[in-house]
Amino acid sequence: xxxSRLSVLxxxxxxxxxxxxxxxxxxxxxxxxxxxxxCETFRRQLTMARNGPVRSTHPDDPSWSASRLGRDPRGLSxxxx
Numbered sequence: 708x709x710x711s712r713l714s715v716l717x718x719x720x721x722x723x724x725x726x727x728x729x730x731x732x733x734x735x736x737x738x739x740x741x742x743x744x745x746c747e748t749f750r751r752q753l754t755m756a757r758n759g760p761v762r763s764t765h766p767d768d769p770s771w772s773a774s775r776l777g778r779d780p781r782g783l784s785x786x787x788x
Contacts, residue, residue: 717748724755732756 716739723732733756739749 713743713746717752720749720752724752727760729756729759 720732720736733753736749736753736756740746740753743749
């Protein structure tokens, strides 16, 4: 029963992180890591929560291009015209 509860908790926290609720997740995960120090998933999730949203590092992502070039990616489509 306890394993099922922890599994559901891990999945819910993963959803919280994907929805951008990093601070709330970090607060809860700090407590959970203290109570379950051997749970690598909670430790990984706590690291993710503390680091906040991850930006893409892939060159095909328009936000990556915009951040690297300092421009609106939509403006780049007019360059070749």
